[in-house]
Amino acid sequence: GAGVSQSPSNKVTEKGKDVELRCDPISGHTALYWYRQRLGQGLEFLIYFQGNSAPDKSGLPSDRFSAERTGESVSTLTIQRTQQEDSAVYLCASSLLGPGHNEQFFGPGTRLTVL
Amino acid sequence: TQLLEQSPQFLSIQEGENLTVYCNSSSVFSSLQWYRQEPGEGPVLLVTVVTGGEVKKLKRLTFQFGDARKDSSLHITAAQPGDTGLYLCAGGRSNYQLIWGAGTKLIIKP
Numbered sequence: 372g373a374g375v376s377q378s379p380s381n382k383v384t385e386k387g388k389d390v391e392l393r394c395d396p397i398s399g400h401t402a403l404y405w406y407r408q409r410l411g412q413g414l415e416f417l418i419y420f421q422g423n424s425a426p427d428k429s430g431l432p433s434d435r436f437s438a439e440r441t442g443e444s445v446s447t448l449t450i451q452r453t454q455q456e457d458s459a460v461y462l463c464a465s466s467l468l469g470p471g472h473n474e475q476f477f478g479p480g481t482r483l484t485v486l
Numbered sequence: 487t488q489l490l491e492q493s494p495q496f497l498s499i500q501e502g503e504n505l506t507v508y509c510n511s512s513s514v515f516s517s518l519q520w521y522r523q524e525p526g527e528g529p530v531l532l533v534t535v536v537t538g539g540e541v542k543k544l545k546r547l548t549f550q551f552g553d554a555r556k557d558s559s560l561h562i563t564a565a566q567p568g569d570t571g572l573y574l575c576a577g578g579r580s581n582y583q584l585i586w587g588a589g590t591k592l593i594i595k596p
Contacts, residue, residue, distance in 0.1 A: 413574060413588035473578055
């Protein structure tokens with residue numbers, strides 16, 4: 372079946388503009404995660420969805436960042452008034468919750484460049 | 487605060503050599519996962535270990551979970567250029583939460 376998809380794959384924007392990043396998880400996966408990865412570094416947790424609710428928003432860096440999810444489907448991450456320090460790859464992952472060990476399946480990411 | 491420490495951060499070796507990457511914590515995890523990430527792609531799960539002392543082998547890769555479930559290692563035998571990538575460990579804490587290490591960037595030179 373299809374994996375996690377993200378769009379756009381690349382986004383170049385000017386400082387101060389808003390951007391919207393999209394994630395389509397694997398069908399049937401109830402959990403969805405957003406991460407940020409700066410060049411050559413590990414993953415920085417942003418937000419977790421269970422269904423369309425977000426029990427953990429603790430990783431969102433500022434109030435310029437927000438995310439929503441429609442049912443157990445697509446999610447969008449919105450960054451308002453982008454800053455140069457927002458430049459990074461934004462990764463989305465989904466997992467099938469239940470008894471088990473929370474294996475996450477990742478999309479290819481959206482590379483965001485803020486000029 | 488980095489709950490999972492990976493070492494080394496960077497490793498560049500010749501094809502055919504052996505190597506070990508470490509993932510250490512003072513916290514106990516219910517499971518430990520290893521992922522590999524190649525440039526331009528998302529991480530891909532290699533293995534999950536769940537029992538203290540568990541050893542899993544995946545071809546030339548050997549994964550071990552510490553007896554106390556606080557640390558893990560990844561050993562690669564006879565490394566090949568195709569092993570090049572960023573290796574990430576992630577510890578399972580609750581039903582959804584994974585704690586991620588910062589990664590080990592591995593380069594295997596032909």
